[in-house]
Amino acid sequence: MTDHAAIRRHLARCTPCRWLTQHALRARDPVIVEAALRLRADHLAADEEREAFLRRPAQHTPQGRIDR
Numbered sequence: 001m002t003d004h005a006a007i008r009r010h011l012a013r014c015t016p017c018r019w020l021t022q023h024a025l026r027a028r029d030p031v032i033v034e035a036a037l038r039l040r041a042d043h044l045a046a047d048e049e050r051e052a053f054l055r056r057p058a059q060h061t062p063q064g065r066i067d068r
């Protein structure tokens, strides 16, 4: 969960995390830093879940066919 590339990717597209991180660095307020880290950790966990879901192998599609 301390994957810096994943953090950079997330910050590039998540406005609230980006704002909170910048604000925390500027304010040097431990409460805001803690909030920024917590929000980012939650979001990164959600990102990982979504990526794992998208990476999962397709189910029951013999010969690449999609049965409906």
Ligand SMILES: [Zn+2]
Binding pocket: 010, 014, 016, 017, 018, 039, 040, 043
């Ligand atoms: Zn975020």
